[in-house]
Amino acid sequence: MSAKSRRAYFGRRYLVSASHRLHTDALSAEENQATYGKCNNPHGHGHNYVVEVLVGGAVNPETGMVVDMADLDDVVYARIVERFDHADLNLDPLFANRVPTTENLCRAVFGLLKDALPAGELERVRVEETENNFFECCGE
Amino acid sequence: MIYLTRRATFSASHYYWNPAWSEEKNQQVFGRCANRNGHGHNYTLEVTVAGEPDPVTGFVVDLKWLREVMEREVLDAWDHRHLNLEAPEFATAIPTTENLAIAAWERLEPAVTAAGRARLNRVRIYETPEIFAEYRGEA
Numbered sequence: 001m002s003a004k005s006r007r008a009y010f011g012r013r014y015l016v017s018a019s020h021r022l023h024t025d026a027l028s029a030e031e032n033q034a035t036y037g038k039c040n041n042p043h044g045h046g047h048n049y050v051v052e053v054l055v056g057g058a059v060n061p062e063t064g065m066v067v068d069m070a071d072l073d074d075v076v077y078a079r080i081v082e083r084f085d086h087a088d089l090n091l092d093p094l095f096a097n098r099v100p101t102t103e104n105l106c107r108a109v110f111g112l113l114k115d116a117l118p119a120g121e122l123e124r125v126r127v128e129e130t131e132n133n134f135f136e137c138c139g140e
Numbered sequence: 141m142i143y144l145t146r147r148a149t150f151s152a153s154h155y156y157w158n159p160a161w162s163e164e165k166n167q168q169v170f171g172r173c174a175n176r177n178g179h180g181h182n183y184t185l186e187v188t189v190a191g192e193p194d195p196v197t198g199f200v201v202d203l204k205w206l207r208e209v210m211e212r213e214v215l216d217a218w219d220h221r222h223l224n225l226e227a228p229e230f231a232t233a234i235p236t237t238e239n240l241a242i243a244a245w246e247r248l249e250p251a252v253t254a255a256g257r258a259r260l261n262r263v264r265i266y267e268t269p270e271i272f273a274e275y276r277g278e279a
Contacts (some may be wrong), residue, residue: 006278013270059242061160064234069271070176086151105233 005058009123010066012053014076019046020089020100044088049102051080051109052130057120071118079112102127106135114139143261144200145188150212150219150265153180154235157224178222183213184266185244191258201257209255213247237273247277 021044022036032040039045053076057066084092089100094108106127114122128134149199155178156170163213166174173179187210229243245263252260264274265278 006275008241009276010238011264011272011274020204025196059236059238062160064156066273068169069189101154135266 002103005061005138007056008059008066009056010069010072010120012069012072012076014051014053014081014084016049016051017046018049018084018087018089018122019044020095020105021045022099022101023090024099044090047129049084049105050126050134051076052073052126052128053113053122054124054126055117055120056123060119065119067119075118076113076118079116082108083112102129102133102135106137109138110139141190142193142200143190144203144206145186145187146203146210146260147187148185148204148207148215149182149217150185151180151182152218152221152223153178154230155179156234156236158234163184174235178224182269183218183240186262186264187211187244187248187260187264188262188264189252189258190261194257201252201255209251213251214244217227217247237267237271238275239275240267241275245262245277249277 020039021041022033022039023042026034037095053072055067059066082127084105089095089105092100095104096103106125109127110122110125113125122134122139124138126136153171155175157166157176158169161169187206189201189206193200221227223240225232227235227243227259229246230239233239233243241263244265245260248263249260260277262274262276264272266272
């Protein structure tokens with residue numbers, strides 16, 4: 001392999017178990033029920049979320065890495081895992097006025113990480129709510 | 141444009157070591173990955189090609205052909221090998237997941253391009269189910 005530095009991407013997946021309830025005060029009780037169905041259950045419910053973080057950047061020729069995984073882990077654990085794991089998302093200030101859908105969680109995670117990475121740029125955040133659905137945010 | 145992806149698995153050992161650094165610095169930067177006896181992973185190679193489906197066959201590329209290319213160009217060289225000691229591209233480069241993705245691209249791209257059916261779009265390498273790197277070619 002040539003020694004020139006090239007742009008590549010490093011991806012890492014983190015498990016976050018949390019509860020949420022989909023409900024908005026902007027809708028009536030009936031409208032909430034019609035919109036969110038079982039997800040509107042007043043006592044909430046939980047998921048094993050998978051947060052996938054994709055970092056883009058030049059491969060450091062000395063280390064062969066886009067980003068040091070231990071450094072990335074430190075940031076993601078401090079900013080995401082410790083904040084949301086085994087938490088009730090509805091009680092987080094980020095969701096005081098925003099329904100904790102996985103779309104909104106995905107965008108929130110992107111916002112919490114984008115200026116905090118130890119190296120590279122945040123390319124994309126994917127949040128998998130279950131094995132059958134996931135959401136992605138590239139920052140827009 | 142259709143994007144077609146095929147996966148294959150291989151198992152290999154490696155270690156991380158920069159010969160320009162002291163043993164202490166290697167240990168500090170690479171931690172347990174710097175163990176000189178190496179360690180192994182069950183890797184997954186994920187190859188994506190992009191192209192238009194053939195009007196007769198409906199294929200972008202024949203998946204059997206793509207499997208054979210992946211086996212010939214990558215798995216035959218890396219599967220059940222010690223990457224630092226047996227893969228020529230890692231005689232100098234450190235076999236990080238990022239560098240594996242770039243090296244796999246370089247191994248695959250000439251064969252995919254020469255076939256003329258599709259272009260290589262992305263190579264992703266999973267080192268574990270939770271760790272991966274990808275390369276999309278020169279920007």
